[in-house]
Amino acid sequence: MKTRLITPTPSAHAYPLLIKNLLDTPLIYSPDQEIVYRDQHRYTYKTFSQRVKQLAAMLENLGVRPGDTVAVMDWDSHRYLECFFAVPMMGAVLHTINIRLTPEQLIYTINHAEDDVILVNTEFVPLLASVKDRFNTVKKVVVLSDTGEIPESDLDFAGEYEALMAETPAEYEFAEFDENTMATTFYTTGTTGMPKGVFFSHRQIVLHTYATLSVLCGYAHQANITSNDVYMPMTPMFHVHAWGMPYLMTLLGAKQVYPGRYEPEMLLKLILTENVTYSHCVPTIMNMLVTSPAINQVDLTGWKVIIGGSALSRGLCAQALKHGINLYTGYGMSETCPVLSLAMIKPHLMETDQDEQVAIRCMTGLPIPHVQMKIVDMKGNALPHDGKTAGEVVVRAPWLTQGYIKSEEKSEELWADGWLHTGDIGVIDAHGYLRITDRLKDVIKTGGEWISSLELEDIISRHEAVSEVAVVGVADDKWGERPLAMVVIKDAFRGKVSEKDIQDHCMGFVEKGQIPKYGVPTRIILDADIPKTSVGKISKKDIRSQYQ
Known part of the structure; x- marks a missing residue:
């Protein structure tokens, strides 16, 4: 399509959308508002802005240059917030490391992201030390400590975060650069293989x-x-x-x-x-x-x-x-x-x-x-928004x-046909x-029909005794798959609720026509220890593996 493009005045400023500009407004409107860490630290936005400059200068002193990658392993803290701004604002890439990865996944992501510097909380020092001999690109490691103490470790620390910050003047001029510059990266764990790295500008x-x-x-x-x-x-x-x-x-x-x-x-x-x-x-x-x-x-x-x-x-x-x-x-x-x-x-x-x-x-x-x-069908055709017709959710x-x-x-699989494929099945009303x-991979295929594991979880969760529930499909010789439910019972109901009670509760929804009879789980595990992923989600992959 031929359109009429703007021809800017040669002296006009092409304002880039940069993270650093997000910090300008609060320094005008609420510079004395507080940022708090647990019951240990509190400071103002004015101080926060100064510390962002200090952090950038400190990282530059450690050799970080635009395009380098700085990784962080920390609990949610004021330090992490400082990294959210300082690292991308200096033109480097912030790699937020999942602290619950296995050692194999951890070293894979560190090397795959080509981390140059790692900031690590004292609690995760042993985990990081366990893979240090396999670093490919890491040059410096800085320890993050609530007490200021540096733990004994095989890691060669460049110093402790607060001590290094204290030695660094709050003097750093954040340059302008292309708004499409990579700002962050992190890794998403899937059902198979090593984590996949995503990136954002x-x-x-x-x-x-x-x-x-x-x-x-x-x-x-x-x-x-x-x-x-x-x-x-x-x-x-x-x-x-x-x-x-x-x-x-x-x-x-x-x-x-x-x-x-x-x-x-x-x-x-x-x-x-x-x-x-x-x-x-x-x-x-x-x-x-x-x-x-x-x-x-x-x-x-x-x-x-x-x-x-x-x-x-x-x-x-x-x-x-x-x-x-x-x-x-x-x-x-x-x-x-x-x-x-x-x-x-x-x-x-x-x-x-x-x-x-x-x-x-x-x-x-x-x-x-x-x-x-x-929502689209398996061939990519758009489906009606009638609240009933289900298809894969795709977005732009x-x-x-x-x-x-x-x-x-x-x-290319993620972006097939120019739409990002979520892998989720849904309806739009x-x-x-x-x-x-x-999820495409979690839907239960039984007797030639599809049953939603999420719908079954929602129904079971409405029983007064249920604290938490997970439902998956497990192999069945006759039906292909049958629903299996893992149920955590509230303390007040322990020993008072049986598997049949849960099934009878589900049958109430069969009688209302909300689910078919074959959707009622034939196997229910009470007081279950439901496996979770590194970010606290229910791990259906592990449940299927355990009970298949």
């Missing part, structure tokens, strides 16, 4: 920040946020930039609270003492909190929490709402930076009864601005990873709400 992260800003702050729904909110992540910062929310909350100049290691008592203490009003986490973390005895000592009314990573069951949602938690779903994946949709209740639906609101909160939600989303947005690092074949019904 400054432009993508800035656009993602403004899109989430517009939807969370601008559109009327049940959980709007403003600069008056107090933010605490409960999704690891190594996991898709903590869903990009540290960038958003920094742009807003909001108070930020970083909890370090996730411990129920510390999380609840910080929520209470720092007046936290906005968080995000995976269902297992929320389940851990609402089942903790300590929750009964804390007023959580008005705490807004986005659930992602795994499906939010109606049972968990209802339990959280009873504690006053404003809980709802967000959807995305490592490849999408990550936010694609949020389960916002439209204003005209706000007056519906709680059961209907819970159903909406547990949906995958409405696409956020600049996200194009459709300005912030999606453009491929996998050093993996052309997997990249007439109101635009997406509901994921299963």
Whole structure:
């Protein structure tokens, strides 16, 4: 298509979308607002800005140059937030390492990303030391310590973070460069093979920040946020930039609270003492909190929490709402930076009864601005948005990873036909709400029909005795596959609930016509130890392997 392009004045400035510009606004609007780390440290945005400069200068003194890669292994902390800004702002690439990887996966990602410098928390020093003899590109290692002490180790440390920062003046001039410069990278673990590396540019992260800003702050729904909110992540910062929310909350100049290691008592203490009003986490973390005895000592009314990573069951949602938690779903994946949709209740639906609101909160939600989303059949044909016809969810947005690092074949599979393929099966209704019904690899194929493992999990979660549930398909000679359910029973119901009780509960939904009779699990494992992935998601791969 022939269009009329703008011819800029030679002296005009072509303003690049860079992460450094996200820090300008809070320094004007709220320079004295606080950033808090556990119950140990607090400082202002003004100090934060100075420390970002110090960190960049310190890394430059260690030999880091534009294009180099700086990796971080830390709990959620003020140090991590400083790295979110300083590393990409100096033109380097931030590699957020998954601290729960196996040693083999860890050294693979370090070498594959070509890390030059690694910043490592004292707790992860033994893990990193176990692979040090296999470093290909690592030149320096800096230890991150809450106490300032350097642990004994075979690693040759360049120094301790705070000590090195103290020796470095807060003098660094962040240059302008192409907005398409790589800013971050990290690795997503799959069902087979080694982790796959994704990457995001400054432009993508800035656009993602403004899109989430517009939807969370601008559109009327049940959980709007403003600069008056107090933010605490409960999704690891190594996991898709903590869903990009540290960038958003920094742009807003909001108070930020970083909890370090996730411990129920510390999380609840910080929520209470720092007046936290906005968080995000995976269902297992929320389940851990609402089942903790300590929750009964804390007023959580008005705490807004986005659930992602795994499906939010109606049972968990209802339990959280009873504690006053404003809980709802967000959807995305490592490849999408990550936010694609949020389960916002439209204003005209706000007056519906709680059961209907819970159903909406547990949906995958409405696409956020600049996200194009459709469902397609196996041939790539678009399917109707009738709330019934299921297909694979494919998307386009300005912030999606453009491929996998050093993996052309997997990249082409991801981007088949010019749409990013999520691998999720879902339906879209007439109101635009997406509901994921299963992963392509998790749908249960029984007797020639497909059964949604997510739908079965949702039904079982509504039993009053159920704390947590996972459903998978296991091989069956007659039916091909049959559903197997692993169920964690609440303490108050231990010994009082049988497998038949759970099956009878499911039969109630058969009688209502919501699921077929063959969808009722024939095997139910009570008081199960449900395996989890490194980021707290239910690991269905491990369940299938264990019970196949």
